[in-house]
Amino acid sequence: MDIAQYMTELGSAARQASRVVAASSTAVRNQALLAACDALDGAREQLALANAEDMERGRSNALSAALLDRLELTPTRIDSMLEGLRQVAALPDPVGSISDLNVLPSGIQVGRMRVPLGVIGIIYESRPNVTVEAASLCLKSGNATILRGGSEALASNAAIADCLAQGLQAAGLPVAAIQVLATADRAAVGQMITMPEYVDVIVPRGGKGLIERISKDARVPVIKHLDGVCHVYIDSGADLAMAQAIAINAKTQRYGTCNTMETLLIAASEAAAVLPPLAAAYDEAGVELRGCEQTRAILPNILAATEQDWYEEYLAPVLAIRIVDNLDEAIAHINQYGSQHTDTIVTRDHSRAMRFLREVDSSSVMVNASTRFADGFEYGLGAEIGISTDKLHARGPVGLEGLTSQKYIVLGEGQVRT
Amino acid sequence: MDIAQYMTELGSAARQASRVVAASSTAVRNQALLAACDALDGAREQLALANAEDMERGRSNALSAALLDRLELTPTRIDSMLEGLRQVAALPDPVGSISDLNVLPSGIQVGRMRVPLGVIGIIYESRPNVTVEAASLCLKSGNATILRGGSEALASNAAIADCLAQGLQAAGLPVAAIQVLATADRAAVGQMITMPEYVDVIVPRGGKGLIERISKDARVPVIKHLDGVCHVYIDSGADLAMAQAIAINAKTQRYGTCNTMETLLIAASEAAAVLPPLAAAYDEAGVELRGCEQTRAILPNILAATEQDWYEEYLAPVLAIRIVDNLDEAIAHINQYGSQHTDTIVTRDHSRAMRFLREVDSSSVMVNASTRFADGFEYGLGAEIGISTDKLHARGPVGLEGLTSQKYIVLGEGQVRT
Numbered sequence: 001m002d003i004a005q006y007m008t009e010l011g012s013a014a015r016q017a018s019r020v021v022a023a024s025s026t027a028v029r030n031q032a033l034l035a036a037c038d039a040l041d042g043a044r045e046q047l048a049l050a051n052a053e054d055m056e057r058g059r060s061n062a063l064s065a066a067l068l069d070r071l072e073l074t075p076t077r078i079d080s081m082l083e084g085l086r087q088v089a090a091l092p093d094p095v096g097s098i099s100d101l102n103v104l105p106s107g108i109q110v111g112r113m114r115v116p117l118g119v120i121g122i123i124y125e126s127r128p129n130v131t132v133e134a135a136s137l138c139l140k141s142g143n144a145t146i147l148r149g150g151s152e153a154l155a156s157n158a159a160i161a162d163c164l165a166q167g168l169q170a171a172g173l174p175v176a177a178i179q180v181l182a183t184a185d186r187a188a189v190g191q192m193i194t195m196p197e198y199v200d201v202i203v204p205r206g207g208k209g210l211i212e213r214i215s216k217d218a219r220v221p222v223i224k225h226l227d228g229v230c231h232v233y234i235d236s237g238a239d240l241a242m243a244q245a246i247a248i249n250a251k252t253q254r255y256g257t258c259n260t261m262e263t264l265l266i267a268a269s270e271a272a273a274v275l276p277p278l279a280a281a282y283d284e285a286g287v288e289l290r291g292c293e294q295t296r297a298i299l300p301n302i303l304a305a306t307e308q309d310w311y312e313e314y315l316a317p318v319l320a321i322r323i324v325d326n327l328d329e330a331i332a333h334i335n336q337y338g339s340q341h342t343d344t345i346v347t348r349d350h351s352r353a354m355r356f357l358r359e360v361d362s363s364s365v366m367v368n369a370s371t372r373f374a375d376g377f378e379y380g381l382g383a384e385i386g387i388s389t390d391k392l393h394a395r396g397p398v399g400l401e402g403l404t405s406q407k408y409i410v411l412g413e414g415q416v417r418t
Numbered sequence: 419m420d421i422a423q424y425m426t427e428l429g430s431a432a433r434q435a436s437r438v439v440a441a442s443s444t445a446v447r448n449q450a451l452l453a454a455c456d457a458l459d460g461a462r463e464q465l466a467l468a469n470a471e472d473m474e475r476g477r478s479n480a481l482s483a484a485l486l487d488r489l490e491l492t493p494t495r496i497d498s499m500l501e502g503l504r505q506v507a508a509l510p511d512p513v514g515s516i517s518d519l520n521v522l523p524s525g526i527q528v529g530r531m532r533v534p535l536g537v538i539g540i541i542y543e544s545r546p547n548v549t550v551e552a553a554s555l556c557l558k559s560g561n562a563t564i565l566r567g568g569s570e571a572l573a574s575n576a577a578i579a580d581c582l583a584q585g586l587q588a589a590g591l592p593v594a595a596i597q598v599l600a601t602a603d604r605a606a607v608g609q610m611i612t613m614p615e616y617v618d619v620i621v622p623r624g625g626k627g628l629i630e631r632i633s634k635d636a637r638v639p640v641i642k643h644l645d646g647v648c649h650v651y652i653d654s655g656a657d658l659a660m661a662q663a664i665a666i667n668a669k670t671q672r673y674g675t676c677n678t679m680e681t682l683l684i685a686a687s688e689a690a691a692v693l694p695p696l697a698a699a700y701d702e703a704g705v706e707l708r709g710c711e712q713t714r715a716i717l718p719n720i721l722a723a724t725e726q727d728w729y730e731e732y733l734a735p736v737l738a739i740r741i742v743d744n745l746d747e748a749i750a751h752i753n754q755y756g757s758q759h760t761d762t763i764v765t766r767d768h769s770r771a772m773r774f775l776r777e778v779d780s781s782s783v784m785v786n787a788s789t790r791f792a793d794g795f796e797y798g799l800g801a802e803i804g805i806s807t808d809k810l811h812a813r814g815p816v817g818l819e820g821l822t823s824q825k826y827i828v829l830g831e832g833q834v835r836t
Contacts, residue, residue: 019753023777096776102798108787110797113775117809200809221639221810242832249834335437344828357531357827358514359441369526369830378835379528379826380520391535391618392639393811396826408797408814409775410762412787414660416667417796 001183007191010146011198013176014119018144021177022116026093028171033089033136036167037082040132043163047073050159051128058152070126071153081132084383088136091382094400095142098409108415112406116142118200120403121192122385123148123214125206128156134203135164135178137385141403144177146192146199151184158182193218203398205386223394223402225387227313227339228258230371233330233356235347236267240274242368243346247278249370250344252285256315258387259342259364259374263310263320265330268294271323275299287317294323310337327352331359338362340389342374363389363396419601425609428564429616431594432537436562439595440534444511446589451554454585455503458496458550461581465491468577469546476570488544489571499550502801506554509800512818513560516827526833530824534560536618538821539610540803541566541632543624546574552621553582553596555803559821562595564610564617569602576600611636621816623804641812641820643805645731645757646676648789651748651774653765654685658692660786661764665696667788668762670703674733676805677760677782677792681728681738683748686712689741693717705735712741728755745770749777756780758807760792781807781814 021029040047051073058068094114101111120143122134131147138145149157161180168175181188193202193214202222204214215222232250234243250261266274275298282289289295290305302321309320310333324330327345334343344366345356353367364374374397376384381399388394394402439447458465469491476486512532519529538561540552549565556563567575579598586593599606611620611632620640622632633640650668652661668679684692693716700707707713708723720739727738728751742748745763752761762784763774771785782792792815794802799817806812812820 019777019779022779104796104798106791106796108784108791108796113783115776115779118779216637219634239832245832245834253835358533359437361437361440361533361536362825364826364828365531366526366828367830368832369828370834372835373524373526373828373830373833374826378522378524378526380522391823395823405809405813407780408782408792410782410784410787410791412785412791414657414663414786415791416663416788417671417790 001185003183003185003187003191006183007188007195010179010181011119011195014144014146014179015198017174017176018116018118020174021139021144022095022118022142024142024173026095028173029093029139029142030089032139032167032171032173033085034167035170036136036164037085039163039166040078040085040160041082043159044075044078047078047156047159050155053155054153061152063152067126067152071128071156073128073156077129081129084133085136088140088383091140091400093140094404101411106415106417107413109411111409113409114401114404115407117403117405119144119146119198121146121148121199121202121220123189123192123202123204123206123210124150125210126150126152128153128160130205131157131160131180132164133383134205134385137383137400138403139177141400143403146179146181148181148189148192154184189214190217193220196220203386221393223386223388223390223398225258225389227389228260228341229263229311229313229337229339230259230261230341231263231265231334231338231343232261232371233265233334233343233345234267234270234274235327235345235349235352236269237348238270238346239348240270243270243274244278244281246344246346246368246370248281248285250372251282251287251319252317253370253372255317257372259371260315261319261371262312262314263322263337265322265324265333267330268323268325271295272298282319285317287319290318290320292322295321313339327355331356334360334362341387342366342371344369344371363387419603421601421603421605421609424601425606425613428597428599429537429613432562432564432597433616435592435594436534436536438592439557439562440513440536440560442560442591444513446591447511447557447560448507450557450585450589450591451503451507452585453588454554454582455500457581457584458503458578459500461577462493462496465496465574465577468573471573472571479570481570485544485570489546489574491546491574495547499547502551503554506558506801509558509818511558512822519829524833524835525831527829529827531827532819532822533825535821535823537562537564537616539564539566539617539620539638541607541610541620541622541624541628542568543628544568544570546571546578548623549575549578549598550582551801552623552803555801555818556821557595559818561821564597564599566599566607566610572602607632608635611638614638621803639811641804641806641808641816643676643807645807646678646759647681647729647731647755647757648677648679648759649681649683649752649756649761650679650789651683651752651761651763652685652688652692653745653763653767653770654687655766656685656688656764657766658688661688661692662696662699664762664764664786664788666699666703668790669700669705669737670735671788671790673735675790677789678733679737679789680730680732681740681755683751684739684741685748686741686743689713689716693739700737703735705737708736708738710740713739731757745773749774752778752780759805760784760789762787762789781805
């Protein structure tokens with residue numbers, strides 16, 4: 001296969017399809033989503049066969065148990081793919097909404113209309129359900145997609161792509177509106193991220209290594225999500241019962257998620273009261289603690305945290321703890337060591353809460369709530385394609401709106417400029 | 419000078435200053451702008467001397483008359499720099515505004531807060547007044563700036579930078595909030611666009627060549643503005659007097675601006691009626707016409723347009739004219755040959771107006787108004803740092819809001835995730 005030619009054809013077809021999808025009605029796009037849902041439901045046998053093929057190849061390639069688990073398409077996982085499609089179909093359509101239509105002194109009315117981005121490239125790893133999730137969000141928001149899944153899921157993704165194509169056809173939309181790469185050749189990714197004439201934005205979903213590689217080489221904008229080094233800061237005078245509940249939940253509700261707390265900051269005035277019961281609760285949950293010197297003065301049995309610990313995204317039952325003098329030190333710590341993902345303050349003080357909200361430079365900043373809420377569903381976006389720790393365009397959980405842009409519209413009655 | 423070290427120090431100082439500026443109050447930032455205005459007003463003599471030095475060097479380097487004109491800082495131009503600073507100080511501050519604060523089922527309130535982008539790099543050419551314009555918009559929106567002006571304006575820009583620094587000092591803000599490069603070495607630009615750790619976004623202002631070079635090499639997001647190949651489409655059944663007024667204004671009000679019409683599209687049904695009087699008016703204005711075959715059947719004396727003409731941004735008294743069958747052909751032409759800048763339809767038909775608004779994929783799409791309105795001032799943004807033809811982040815005229823981002827804020831009362 002000539003990869004360069006293949007990708008050019010794919011890109012050009014996506015660009016053309018994107019214009020048709022952008023001009024299609026909400027009803028037509030929803031029809032495609034629901035028809036794809038029916039097609040997937042009717043193809044459970046083919047999906048199972050294709051997935052078994054991937055699983056077998058995975059086993060003979062000695063994939064890890066964790067990877068094999070992500071790869072597997074169980075009946076329950078297919079059910080939730082279908083449910084996801086129905087949910088996306090039910091979401092409000094962001095495309096075409098007009099806001100801020102004001103009359104200017106010249107007499108023209110100026111406003112902004114929400115429009116699709118165009119062609120979105122998604123690069124992801126082993127989970128085949130991402131194919132349905134990502135494609136449905138892109139289609140709903142009026143975009144065409146090019147999907148590049150993991151090489152280990154090639155057969156499963158191809159079977160899913162067939163069903164998505166049936167959905168598009170049933171609604172009279174071009175099948176090139178959703179294209180899944182039929183090759184595992186890495187050169188295809190290199191091509192995909194360097195053809196701005198065909199691809200408007202790349203959304204990588206996967207480990208930090210994947211995202212860093214893509215960001216480094218891309219010539220197309222990338223909506224990226226790197227680390228989640230999230231903090232909880234227990235402020236002086238905080239409600240300590242609330243502080244403990246949040247600190248426990250933010251760390252232990254799930255260990256492997258990007259919005260899990262990795263470093264706990266405590267105002268010096270509260271440390272002696274809050275640390276011993278917290279340490280007991282973490283001990284019970286099996287969380288290893290690593291503390292600053294002051295922390296170890298109160299909890300002498302824990303490990304010493306090194307400078308590196310403040311930068312660490314453990315994604316594991318490990319927590320770094322640092323005692324700080326005050327809010328200023330907490331904010332400085334977060335802005336220096338954090339990853340601009342999600343940070344929360346537990347406080348009773350209104351003006352310190354407002355300062356924390358303003359001055360912590362992260363994509364989600366919270367008062368008196370667990371960092372675990374940083375999520376498209378919890379924020380009411382309906383679904384998310386990822387969480388952006390970038391500043392431009394989209395920041396935080398990216399839902400349908402993040403897959404659109406706003407253009408200016410001007411309504412006149414013959415005005416000319418003088 | 420060790421450029422790499424110089425840029426690293428500059429970048430690091432900008433990053434630190436950006437945190438102070440982001441946390442500063444509107445009043446303090448306005449105070450800095452007004453104090454800079456006073457400093458410039460009091461430094462007219464120094465500005466004149468510095469500018470004379472640049473002009474003299476320019477003359478001995480045989481700069482073109484046009485470049486020398488742009489370089490010159492006349493008393494009137496200094497007056498408008500001062501007026502610009504006062505206007506920016508008077509604009510509403512976008513930073514800190516909170517929108518869409520809704521209560522979610524979990525009980526948390528989720529909203530979005532507008533925040534500065536951080537450090538903005540501006541790369542521009544010979545006009546020293548851009549130094550004041552760009553720096554003031556960035557400061558007002560809570561950002562730090564690194565400015566790299568043209569080498570021919572080095573002395574003028576340094577004199578302006580002194581005054582801006584005085585303004586910052588008077589308000590107690592760090593002088594590193596506005597830094598003007600003290601070197602004309604091109605390596606400094608190369609460094610500036612590849613240090614994402616210190617610079618959040620680059621805004622190049624200048625010719626297409628400059629912007630293409632920067633976009634190609636940048637490792638930092640670029641808000642860019644390439645061509646302005648703008649269209650007017652005269653729809654079937656349009657008010658022909660209005661159509662003529664708009665077509666004349668869009669082409670002849672100014673030739674060198676990016677929102678000037680470069681191609682006129684006319685529905686076949688209107689061509690015979692509208693072309694002769696339009697041609698007479700263009701002839702009187704000294705505009706050269708280049709037409710498609712059908713156009714030349716009506717205006718036999720004009721030049722034939724080539725395929726290349728449809729892509730051309732003349733920035734001159736030249737206009738390409740094409741007759742199209744209908745709205746579909748007009749939209750297809752614009753989406754194929756246009757530059758996604760500004761396009762307008764002249765029509766009486768509501769549903770065709772709405773289709774044009776939806777389906778033309780440009781940063782400004784207009785109905786019954788001259789393309790010349792595509793401008794930050796005319797849109798009520800107060801000022802603009804440029805016009806973006808990109809899709810991500812900012813599209814169309816970029817004002818203060820385009821120099822900010824939105825983060826999520828969450829207000830809880832102790833909620834944890836279950």
